[in-house]
Amino acid sequence: MISDVELKRRAEAEIAAALGDDVCDLAVAVKDAVATLSGFVKRYSDACIAEHAARKAGVRGIANEIEVRLPLVDRRSDPEIARAALKALEAEDLGVAERLFVRVKHGVLTLEGSTESAPQRVAAERVVRRLKGLKGLINQIRVEPPKPAPEAPAPTPRAPEEARSFVEASDPAPAISALRVREVVGVVDSQEELDALVNELTTHGVDRTDISLMGTFSAVFHKLKKVYRRPDEVADLPDVPRRSLVTRDDVFASTALVFGTLLTVGSFGAALPVVASGGALATAIAAAVGGGAAAGALARIIRDKVINPRDAARLEDDLMSGGLVVFVRIDTSAEEANALKIMREVGADNVHVHEIDVGRRRDDLPLSAVQPLFDEALPRAETTR
Numbered sequence: 001m002i003s004d005v006e007l008k009r010r011a012e013a014e015i016a017a018a019l020g021d022d023v024c025d026l027a028v029a030v031k032d033a034v035a036t037l038s039g040f041v042k043r044y045s046d047a048c049i050a051e052h053a054a055r056k057a058g059v060r061g062i063a064n065e066i067e068v069r070l071p072l073v074d075r076r077s078d079p080e081i082a083r084a085a086l087k088a089l090e091a092e093d094l095g096v097a098e099r100l101f102v103r104v105k106h107g108v109l110t111l112e113g114s115t116e117s118a119p120q121r122v123a124a125e126r127v128v129r130r131l132k133g134l135k136g137l138i139n140q141i142r143v144e145p146p147k148p149a150p151e152a153p154a155p156t157p158r159a160p161e162e163a164r165s166f167v168e169a170s171d172p173a174p175a176i177s178a179l180r181v182r183e184v185v186g187v188v189d190s191q192e193e194l195d196a197l198v199n200e201l202t203t204h205g206v207d208r209t210d211i212s213l214m215g216t217f218s219a220v221f222h223k224l225k226k227v228y229r230r231p232d233e234v235a236d237l238p239d240v241p242r243r244s245l246v247t248r249d250d251v252f253a254s255t256a257l258v259f260g261t262l263l264t265v266g267s268f269g270a271a272l273p274v275v276a277s278g279g280a281l282a283t284a285i286a287a288a289v290g291g292g293a294a295a296g297a298l299a300r301i302i303r304d305k306v307i308n309p310r311d312a313a314r315l316e317d318d319l320m321s322g323g324l325v326v327f328v329r330i331d332t333s334a335e336e337a338n339a340l341k342i343m344r345e346v347g348a349d350n351v352h353v354h355e356i357d358v359g360r361r362r363d364d365l366p367l368s369a370v371q372p373l374f375d376e377a378l379p380r381a382e383t384t385r
Contacts, residue, residue, distance in 0.1 A: 004032070013057070017190055026041070036065060037063070042068075044068050075133055089124060096116075096120050109137050111141050113141055114143070181355070181357075183328055185328075187231060187326070210330075214234075214235060220241055242327070
């Protein structure tokens with residue numbers, strides 16, 4: 001049995017790794033395997049992160065007495081928080097927004113209403129947990145499964161239908177290829193752990209294109225209709241959604257890359273007709289920039305198309321709520337041994353190897369998100385005779 005002193009040391013180490021510099025305002029006490037967390041944080045989500053880190057340390061119970069002291073710039077009135085919560089629930093399209101009621105008092109948000117399943121209840125809480133200005137969250141959503149529908153009568157025989165094409169018209173994104181791949185899989189629990197893993201892998205010769213992350217909690221819920229406590233519960237399913245590897249430095253790097261590309265004669269020359277074509281995109285650029293600054297504005301627009309500004313918040317939320325699955329594609333036994341060793345050394349959990357069929361769709365292709373930039377018809381050049 002682990003002593004209280006050792007549990008305290010582990011909890012402090014886990015919280016320090018998860019919160020970094022913010023941990024200086026927190027204290028941990030452990031008695032009879034129950035941890036008491038005290039002090040204050042600047043965001044409600046940080047209190048959740050600290051609690052999750054303490055649980056990971058192995059304590060049997062937690063008393064969370066952390067106080068949320070919002071910076072002046074993050075403070076919101078109760079009506080603003082309520083409106084933001086409703087907007088977030090509608091934006092995630094969980095199918096429950098109309099059945100929920102939000103109540104806010106002194107910055108503490110209470111979720112009321114009902115859902116058809118426990119997964120929807122959990123998903124709704126995760127959506128609002130990171131709201132700006134939130135000081136606390138109470139989930140009072142009831143789970144009320146729908147009543148079973150009456151049995152339908154047996155269908156009457158019909159004449160055989162004509163053969164239909166393999167790809168149905170209702171499928172908006174049919175698979176364009178499928179590949180059997182072998183991967184090393186592991187779960188990381190903090191941004192620091194993810195950054196360390198990516199750095200070690202790329203330093204030892206792993207190409208960044210061979211590293212991918214499991215999709216967001218909402219993406220998994222929408223596609224697989226599953227809710228997980230630990231992400232590795234669904235990591236080995238063939239159809240689990242994935243997302244490209246985006247680290248904290250990639251937002252800045254992508255801006256510099258696109259900006260530099262647009263400054264080349266060919267690329268920047270091709271970009272100018274997009275501005276000249278009119279429409280909402282051109283209006284946004286024309287209003288924001290002029291002269292040589294056009295390339296920078298266009299770079300920012302393309303960057304926002306490629307890297308969703310909400311991805312960073314979703315990534316942190318997934319790391320806080322059970323961890324994030326990292327997939328590393330391997331081709332040889334040496335690459336496999338190397339990836340396994342690195343994952344275990346950085347502290348990833350449930351490290352293992354699997355083989356899986358990965359289908360690629362049009363949306364998975366590089367820069368597919370930028371396609372709307374070129375949807376507008378370009379003006380035809382006029383010729384003089």
